[in-house]
Amino acid sequence: MNFFLEALAWIVDPAHLSGPDGIPVRVGEHLLYTVVAVALASVVAIPAGYAIGHTGKGRTIAVALTGGVRALPTVGLVFLLALLMGIGSTPPVIAFVVLAIPSVLAGAYAGFEAVDRTTIDAARAMGMTERQIVAQVEVPLGLPLLIGGIRSAMLQVVATATVAAVVGAGGLGTYIFRGLRSNDYVQMVAGSMLVIAVAIVLEIVFAIAQRLVVPAGVTAGRPSDSRAPASRTRTTNEPLQEGTQ
Amino acid sequence: MITVNKKGRLTVLGAVAIGASVALAGCASGDPLESGSDGAASGDALVVGSQAYYSNEIIAELYAQALEAAGYEVEREYQIGQREVYVPELEDGSIDVFPEYTGNFVQFLDDSVTSGSPEEVEDALADALPDGLTSLPMAEANDQDSYNVTREFSEENGITSLADLADFDGTLTVGAPPENETRPYGPPGLKSVYGVDVQSTGIDDGGGPLTVRALLDGSVQLADIYTSSPLIAENDLVTLEDPENLILPQNVVPIVSDRVDEGAQEAIDAVNEVLTTEDLQMLNAQSTEDKDTSAAIATEYLTEKDLL
Numbered sequence: 001m002n003f004f005l006e007a008l009a010w011i012v013d014p015a016h017l018s019g020p021d022g023i024p025v026r027v028g029e030h031l032l033y034t035v036v037a038v039a040l041a042s043v044v045a046i047p048a049g050y051a052i053g054h055t056g057k058g059r060t061i062a063v064a065l066t067g068g069v070r071a072l073p074t075v076g077l078v079f080l081l082a083l084l085m086g087i088g089s090t091p092p093v094i095a096f097v098v099l100a101i102p103s104v105l106a107g108a109y110a111g112f113e114a115v116d117r118t119t120i121d122a123a124r125a126m127g128m129t130e131r132q133i134v135a136q137v138e139v140p141l142g143l144p145l146l147i148g149g150i151r152s153a154m155l156q157v158v159a160t161a162t163v164a165a166v167v168g169a170g171g172l173g174t175y176i177f178r179g180l181r182s183n184d185y186v187q188m189v190a191g192s193m194l195v196i197a198v199a200i201v202l203e204i205v206f207a208i209a210q211r212l213v214v215p216a217g218v219t220a221g222r223p224s225d226s227r228a229p230a231s232r233t234r235t236t237n238e239p240l241q242e243g244t245q
Numbered sequence: 246m247i248t249v250n251k252k253g254r255l256t257v258l259g260a261v262a263i264g265a266s267v268a269l270a271g272c273a274s275g276d277p278l279e280s281g282s283d284g285a286a287s288g289d290a291l292v293v294g295s296q297a298y299y300s301n302e303i304i305a306e307l308y309a310q311a312l313e314a315a316g317y318e319v320e321r322e323y324q325i326g327q328r329e330v331y332v333p334e335l336e337d338g339s340i341d342v343f344p345e346y347t348g349n350f351v352q353f354l355d356d357s358v359t360s361g362s363p364e365e366v367e368d369a370l371a372d373a374l375p376d377g378l379t380s381l382p383m384a385e386a387n388d389q390d391s392y393n394v395t396r397e398f399s400e401e402n403g404i405t406s407l408a409d410l411a412d413f414d415g416t417l418t419v420g421a422p423p424e425n426e427t428r429p430y431g432p433p434g435l436k437s438v439y440g441v442d443v444q445s446t447g448i449d450d451g452g453g454p455l456t457v458r459a460l461l462d463g464s465v466q467l468a469d470i471y472t473s474s475p476l477i478a479e480n481d482l483v484t485l486e487d488p489e490n491l492i493l494p495q496n497v498v499p500i501v502s503d504r505v506d507e508g509a510q511e512a513i514d515a516v517n518e519v520l521t522t523e524d525l526q527m528l529n530a531q532s533t534e535d536k537d538t539s540a541a542i543a544t545e546y547l548t549e550k551d552l553l
Contacts, residue, residue, distance in 0.1 A: 168446035
């Protein structure tokens with residue numbers, strides 16, 4: 001317990017609150033890495049995930065590929081990229097994008113796949129074009145799962161962004177690695193606590209964003225709650241549908 | 246949902262438990278206390294120990310083979326982790342010969358010692374050693390932090406010593422392990438002893454290839470690299486002199502027990518008399534690049550120096 005009190009005292013120490021190595025700067029760097037990495041990952045992964053989810057093609061490859069990528073140790077990747085590109089913020093950002101892509105991609109295609117097939121058939125039967133189906137049916141209904149994916153990507157990156165410090169790129173890992181290497185465990189715990197605090201704040205922001213962004217009708221009937229039993233009864237009641245699937 | 250979560254947690258717990266037991270098993274098999282006490286019990290053989298640091302093991306092997314060549318029976322206890330572990334073993338006589346580094350070892354024994362010339366540190370070490378342990382004359386070879394610049398930077402700016410840095414126009418950034426920032430020889434020491442302002446950029450590879458790469462591509466102007474690192478010669482770096490002894494000298498010094506008699510001391514001294522920092526770099530390179538064993542590296546070196 002003593003460690004935590006000392007770490008708290010370290011965090012509120014005015015000497016650690018300003019300057020280029022101050023807590024605000026380090027938290028800012030950490031947040032910047034996280035937001036930039038998740039944003040870049042989303043640019044790549046959301047369209048790809050939507051394409052997979054809408055067409056149902058390439059899912060196996062996507063699962064295998066993202067599963068494999070998940071096994072990449074981020075520290076190793078940061079070192080490797082830094083050896084190729086030099087130190088600075090680019091190697092960690094690329095590594096964090098790689099880390100964030102699987103979660104976002106999974107959220108995007110799982111969101112589309114989770115949409116009840118009969119709903120999509122209904123939309124098609126109403127005369128909606130494929131674009132309309134994507135934009136007006138699949139995207140809004142898949143939003144909760146997509147945001148869940150982004151949220152878990154964000155959490156992973158926040159927790160991992162500490163490794164930016166191993167190549168001198170700042171962030172909250174600076175305190176952790178410096179503390180670790182110089183046996184200053186108070187500083188190390190303080191750094192860890194700050195990472196946890198940032199993670200919790202981001203979680204809260206995301207919980208609020210999720211409520212604001214997702215249409216009311218979608219949150220009310222979350223796909224996972226209502227769809228599974230419904231689709232089973234419908235297929236048994238309407239044998240005609242079977243042929244079309 | 247709850248059951249899934251519980252299962253997930255159990256899996257995590259299981260993974261942690263397996264990981265921990267594997268790690269513990271690793272510790273157990275390397276337990277130096279076990280084998281060390283065997284060594285002391287087995288009679289006349291001199292026990293040579295080394296840290297869990299490849300370069301230290303090579304030096305230990307040099308001593309071991311020199312002792313064997315002089316007709317002594319030797320038992321090897323290499324890769325013993327930290328000073329907290331092996332120093333008590335030295336003190337209780339389980340280990341007879343151990344290669345050490347003057348600065349770090351004296352600070353381990355007596356933290357009031359700060360820095361000084363290599364000879365001052367050697368004398369301080371002799372004073373600080375507990376009864377029953379002796380330090381033999383140190384080697385010229387050292388393995389310590391050093392500030393390095395590229396040959397080009399050195400020649401362009403006429404900088405060969407840390408003192409020259411004070412006249413340098415422009416910002417200086419040092420690529421160094423993260424602890425450099427808080428060490429006495431880090432930025433605060435450079436400021437107070439040499440009047441040089443530097444920024445520290447933490448690169449956590451122990452003065453390895455990434456640090457060198459940052460130096461070569463100009464991201465940093467100075468790099469903190471161990472003097473025994475083969476990378477210094479390989480990349481034609483210039484190690485800056487340290488006339489004020491800001492950096493604690495770490496000369497290679499054998500620590501021996503009372504069981505090491507005069508003949509054995511002479512065998513070890515003969516190795517130490519020839520061992521230079523350049524030799525150490527070369528020996529280390531044979532380990533890191535050519536992947537030779539410490540025994541093969543030591544035999545080759547001692548043969549070349551006519552000590553076998």
